[in-house]
Amino acid sequence: MDEQNLIDMANxxxxxxxxxxxREEALDGIADHIRRFWEPRMRRTLLATLDQPPADNEMSAIVREALLRHRASLTPVAPAVV
Structure with missing residues (x-):
């Protein structure tokens, strides 16, 4: 997954x-959109960019804030292994 493309889409x-x-509604809306319409791999890759220094990517401040605030609910649940 191309991180920069995902960041551009999120922006x-x-x-x-x-x-x-x-602003609260906007932050919730960003997270809700990503949760509902992005597949788990896309969300995992985008969330991984949060652990990089902000200067390493061009994520907008509002997207970064939304992802940080809603990180737990955006993190895909691992499928159960049977």
């Missing part, structure tokens, strides 16, 4: 929600 989602007057 576009962030741009849409950033125009909302209620």
């Amino acid at each position: 576009r989602i962030g741009e849409f929600f950033e125009s909302m007057p209620d």
Whole structure:
């Protein structure tokens, strides 16, 4: 998965929600969109970029904040091994 492409996609989602007057609603909207429409591998890769220094990627501040705030609910659950 191309990290930069995922960051670019997340930034576009962030741009849409950033125009909302209620910042909390915008942060929740970003996380909800990513949770509902991104497959687990995409979310895993994007969340892994949060552990890199901010200067290493071009993630917008609102997207970074949304991901950090909602990290637990965005982290895919590992499938049960039988």
